[in-house]
Amino acid sequence: MIQLNQVLHPNTIAVMETLESCSIQEINEKIDTLFLNDFEQTEAKKATEWLRTFPPVLQACHVQEIMGVSGSVAYNLMHHKECPTLKFGHRIVVPREDFWEFVMEHRGKRLW
DSSP, X not given: OOOHXXXXXXXXXXXXXXXXXXXXXXXXXXXXXXXXXXXXXXXXXXXXXXXXXXXXXXXXXXXXXXXXXXXXXXXHHHTSTTSOOEEETTEEEEEHHHHHHHHHHTTTOOOO
């Protein structure tokens, strides 16, 4: 006779054991959570890969393209008090990863 542990991956067996005592609704919720987490991670990875096509230090024209806004809005965004910019005389730039972190922290918030 074939044993389950000879056919199924150990992780699959662990999941089956975990779900044994769950109702159908709980199982569906767990599956939805797994798929949503996977989807969010996939989307975040795509965004990160796309962002890396830009230089490590962004100028206003890059911010404009990333955000899909006008040049004046990009400059206003870069002059926001919480935007992690670097200023050299009249030149203003922002490190790519720091800028993206700033954007993610302010998702859904009104900046001005």
